[in-house]
Amino acid sequence: EKEPVTVLVTGAAGQIGYALLPMIARGVMLGPDQPVIIHMLDIEPAAEALNGVKMELIDAAFPLLKDVVATTDVVEACQGVNIAVMVGGFPRKEGMERKDVMSKNVSIYKAQASALEQHAAPDCKVLVVANPANTNALILKEFAPSIPEKNITCLTRLDHNRALGQISEKLNVHVSDVWNVIIWGNHSSTQYPDINHATVKTTNGEKSVRDAIANDNWLNTEFITTVQQRGATIIKARKLSSALSAASAACDHIRDWVLGTPKGTWVSMGVYSDGSYGIQPGIMYSFPVTCEKGQWSIVNGLKIDELSREKMDATAKELMDEKTLAYSCLIDD
Numbered sequence: 001e002k003e004p005v006t007v008l009v010t011g012a013a014g015q016i017g018y019a020l021l022p023m024i025a026r027g028v029m030l031g032p033d034q035p036v037i038i039h040m041l042d043i044e045p046a047a048e049a050l051n052g053v054k055m056e057l058i059d060a061a062f063p064l065l066k067d068v069v070a071t072t073d074v075v076e077a078c079q080g081v082n083i084a085v086m087v088g089g090f091p092r093k094e095g096m097e098r099k100d101v102m103s104k105n106v107s108i109y110k111a112q113a114s115a116l117e118q119h120a121a122p123d124c125k126v127l128v129v130a131n132p133a134n135t136n137a138l139i140l141k142e143f144a145p146s147i148p149e150k151n152i153t154c155l156t157r158l159d160h161n162r163a164l165g166q167i168s169e170k171l172n173v174h175v176s177d178v179w180n181v182i183i184w185g186n187h188s189s190t191q192y193p194d195i196n197h198a199t200v201k202t203t204n205g206e207k208s209v210r211d212a213i214a215n216d217n218w219l220n221t222e223f224i225t226t227v228q229q230r231g232a233t234i235i236k237a238r239k240l241s242s243a244l245s246a247a248s249a250a251c252d253h254i255r256d257w258v259l260g261t262p263k264g265t266w267v268s269m270g271v272y273s274d275g276s277y278g279i280q281p282g283i284m285y286s287f288p289v290t291c292e293k294g295q296w297s298i299v300n301g302l303k304i305d306e307l308s309r310e311k312m313d314a315t316a317k318e319l320m321d322e323k324t325l326a327y328s329c330l331i332d333d
């Protein structure tokens with residue numbers, strides 16, 4: 001039997017945590033033959049609820065789950081962690097300024113960065129889910145300088161999967177017959193879902209999604225806004241965040257990163273920009289990536305048209321603004 005992998009989930013008593021933890025314990029994230037140890041972190045007011053989740057994980061009698069730690073101590077939570085899924089954060093409440101929310105999350109991610117750096121396994125892979133996801137990941141990277149920057153990512157796979165879903169619904173094909181959409185930029189409403197390089201398998205063979213849909217107007221407007229606004233639409237319908245699909249996307253993100261992307265396909269991941277596609281280095285930006293042997297690499301050389309260029313730059317600009325705001329919170333700190 002394989003050695004167990006230790007997975008940390010922060011914000012584990014929350015909505016996404018509740019959907020994500022059983023997926024991890026069932027092998028959805030790391031494969032059906034990979035035993036896991038789960039570390040769950042939340043804050044004091046959620047300690048009792050967290051303990052309830054721990055009881056349920058025990059009661060579910062998962063064959064792959066070798067141990068569960070539920071704690072409000074960040075040092076204990078980070079001990080020996082191989083994979084860290086950062087779902088905990090401070091949500092935006094009604095009437096709160098953007099800066100106040102940013103400031104709360106900057107302090108959380110600064111503190112958790114240090115704890116991970118000191119106590120996690122040296123090759124720990126980090127996925128930030130909590131919003132503002134890209135900027136929380138950037139703060140984590142800045143305050144954990146000994147963790148390789150390639151090991152720190154944020155979640156845009158949910159947006160990627162949403163784009164696949166919209167295309168498959170429109171064409172009435174199965175979602176697995178659509179591939180190579182791209183989410184560029186921020187996990188926010190400025191993200192750019194790009195189908196210019198996407199392919200669909202039809203009964204008449206493989207086609208570009210643009211040709212198969214043959215409706216540029218829909219693709220350039222409604223499709224984009226539907227994907228950008230999907231999170232808000234789900235909150236409106238459920239009165240709760242899109243926890244199920246976020247949890248599933250987090251598993252997809254880690255699984256593909258660790259086990260590799262299928263040949264000929266890529267996925268979207270928020271990663272530290274290396275300047276690819278003219279996106280300034282120094283921000284966490286979602287790019288198309290392929291993964292092999294636990295390493296992601298940006299897919300280079302895709303042709304970018306004018307509309308795409310504009311949208312890619314607009315979301316980069318928002319990330320630069322968020323970065324400035326985050327740094328101004330650090331100074332006040």
Ligand code: NAI
Pocket residue numbers: 010011012013014015016017041042043046087088089090091108128129130131132133155156158159187241242243246
């Ligand atoms: P939630 O409010 O149900 O759960 C968040 C949990 O984090 C709570 O249990 C809270 O006590 C905990 N928490 C707060 N501060 C913490 C800290 N310092 N350390 C550890 N835990 C802490 O929220 P939900 O619905 O589970 O969403 C979690 C986050 O994920 C939110 O920021 C949400 O905006 C974000 N999100 C991101 C998506 C993405 O695609 N990147 C998609 C959906 C949600």
